[in-house]
Amino acid sequence: MRAAVIHAPFDIRMDTVPDPVVREPGDAVVRVTHACICGSDLWAYQGVAKRQPGQRIGHEFVGVVEAVGPQVSSVKPGDAVVAPFVWSDGTCAFCAEGLYTSCAQGGFWGQAGSDGGQGEAVRVPFADGTLVALPPGLDDGTLIKILTLSDVMCTGHHAALAAGTAAGQTVAVVGDGAVGLCGVLAAARLGAERIFLLGRHEQRTAIGLGFGATDVIAERGDAAVEAVRELTGGQGAHAVIEAVGTEQSMQTAIAIARDGGSVGFVGVPHGGSAGVDIGQMFDRNVSLRGGVAPARKYLPELLADVLAGSLDPSPVFDQRVGLDGVPDGYAAMNGRSALKVLVVT
């Protein structure tokens, strides 16, 4: 089959690789129908996150089950499924608690030795603990909405929860990437009354306004902090979603949180802890919570909303390519001419 392979920084190619097969009794093989490129894939693309030459890439996909091992009972060949960005056994103590990302037998698509989501098919370990079956006969548009539940929408939801978002509150979202925009949508879904989106890319903030943002703050750094303080009578936002992962974004997130509030951080940290102002957190009782989102936990709930027609994160996709277009998709996202690239096989 063909799959995206990372050979070196800025060198992703569609190569011919071995077809996946059922190896373990709990495996499934899923033929990918829809995949996409994540902002976090760019860290690998840029060489910031190290990869061995030849590793696969991509961790978001929707597809159709092609084969299952003898222990798989929750899906069968022919079923449409969505995969979270981490696989998990579904049976350990962490899975039982909903923290699927800490499953001792878990792993990430594209890690050495495993398939990635940007390819024709994927061997899925622990299919019962990982995949979520979809109703039959969904149209392309619905499957594209569901694809966002692989990662970005669940990650935005995780951030909103970690930030302690509650009905009637003021929520600030730092970052207008796809995760930040999904954070806006998640905050709106949880009943936030005011949602500030901190971002300066007009095409993106326009999507954020469509998702429920009430104010766009284009300033950065101290000016952004001042703008949020001004909009909140000096107090700051009850809940802050940090969806970037740099030193400056973390600094801003903590500074704009209201005393006693929380920063929900889901931007893969690339700034170290230098942006974490522990003195300010202490003086003002600001919490820092979050991390890698247990998408598998949130999938059933968010899927129900997508199927009911009340949740549609698909506007985060602004470019569509086939498998051959994956390398160009990376270049487009890296050059910021695309927000998030959809891959339809």
Place this chain on the structure above:
Amino acid sequence: MRAAVIHAPFDIRMDTVPDPVVREPGDAVVRVTHACICGSDLWAYQGVAKRQPGQRIGHEFVGVVEAVGPQVSSVKPGDAVVAPFVWSDGTCAFCAEGLYTSCAQGGFWGQAGSDGGQGEAVRVPFADGTLVALPPGLDDGTLIKILTLSDVMCTGHHAALAAGTAAGQTVAVVGDGAVGLCGVLAAARLGAERIFLLGRHEQRTAIGLGFGATDVIAERGDAAVEAVRELTGGQGAHAVIEAVGTEQSMQTAIAIARDGGSVGFVGVPHGGSAGVDIGQMFDRNVSLRGGVAPARKYLPELLADVLAGSLDPSPVFDQRVGLDGVPDGYAAMNGRSALKVLVVT
């Protein structure tokens, strides 16, 4: 009256200062019967926390109301009272939410222009929002227990809550100072099943064992992390109380937290953010919560337990002095020959 005055690092003297009087309609004047020296006072004593020469010091006291302004309705002359370590107006949005430490009109005893707790009397601003009245006729032993509610016991309780302590859990406490020991007591009170106390001062850890610690871990750094992992089947503690405030203690606290767990931090941060391993927090969904404890919020609940005889943090006091002995008390705590010094006027 006489009061402790800080003239320079390592130079605290009992000076004669003006008697406090009611200045604002909401003021009370409280004659101090019991005060104490806090580990955080040592930062000022050592010159790490800057003070203007002549500032008062001490922020924990129990006493008797001597005079009140015309707007004070909750206490009257002759009432025994306990003061939290921060005063607060009791009426603002933050006070209404229980975050008294963020009161816009709040302040700390001993800040420039205000009285400190280590003296004969204190002018208390916003007496109704600050003081908690005690039943009449309490004996000396009970008042000493109640004195811990000014700060250390409420701070330990705040840490235990911020760490997410719940019945049946494993809690680890980093630090065997008075706050750490009160954290042990708070965790036991909240129903923790196992309580690890990380500390190496045998007289202190002995108090911790009396407060409910089930295991004492004398190791530090990586060895301490290994010890906690070994005691928890590799998983770490559900809830971690960080009661020191250095880079190493924060590092240890995060490292020994179970995935999905929380670090409740109440050690005044003196290590900057370098100990905050944001990558590990992200990968394992470890939260960091806490800060300056809103003692006023917790006072009624913990006071009820002290009066009912079910809560006794007073073993943290291992040395007793009169007002004249305050300077020696500082030297003793700084030299670690005393854990916490009680001042009986």
